[in-house]
Amino acid sequence: MMENVEDAMEDIQKDIQEVSGDTAISSANVSCETSGVVAEATHGIEEQRAVIDEVDEQIIRLLARRFTATRQVGLLKAKAGFAALDSVREEHQLERMTVLARECGLEEEIAHAYRDFVVTESKKRHRKIAEEHST
Numbered sequence: 001m002m003e004n005v006e007d008a009m010e011d012i013q014k015d016i017q018e019v020s021g022d023t024a025i026s027s028a029n030v031s032c033e034t035s036g037v038v039a040e041a042t043h044g045i046e047e048q049r050a051v052i053d054e055v056d057e058q059i060i061r062l063l064a065r066r067f068t069a070t071r072q073v074g075l076l077k078a079k080a081g082f083a084a085l086d087s088v089r090e091e092h093q094l095e096r097m098t099v100l101a102r103e104c105g106l107e108e109e110i111a112h113a114y115r116d117f118v119v120t121e122s123k124k125r126h127r128k129i130a131e132e133h134s135t
């Protein structure tokens with residue numbers, strides 16, 4: 001009887017060892033998987049940030065070019081006494097940018113927000129140029 005109890009205890013201890021060993025192995029696997037996901041995410045984010053930096057640089061260069069062109073338009077408008085706003089031109093721009101956004105898979109509201117920003121800023125500058133021109 002005593003032997004049986006001892007045998008039973010031994011079996012239980014072996015079971016505990018097996019279970020805790022398995023748990024250690026599976027938690028090791030989980031932490032290995034987790035570090036793989038973290039490494040992949042870190043690498044992927046770095047790659048995309050390089051793309052973002054390149055795009056931002058191009059956008060700033062293009063914006064500088066656009067504002068140089070609109071400044072010339074502003075000067076010509078001021079000389080000729082034309083208004084800063086040309087609503088027909090703005091309507092065409094809106095239609096064109098809506099089509100472009102759709103073609104590129106860009107949300108229309110982003111294209112419209114961009115257009116609103118640049119056109120509003122360029123009109124502010126036109127008005128300032130006109131003021132300077134009249135004084």
Ligand SMILES: O=C(O)C(=O)C[C@]1(C(=O)O)C=C[C@@H](O)C=C1
Nearest residue numbers: 070073084085086089118119122
């Ligand atoms: O095309 C013009 O007439 C401009 O003055 C340029 C611009 C623009 O920034 O694109 C700005 C104001 C006008 O209402 C329309 C367009």
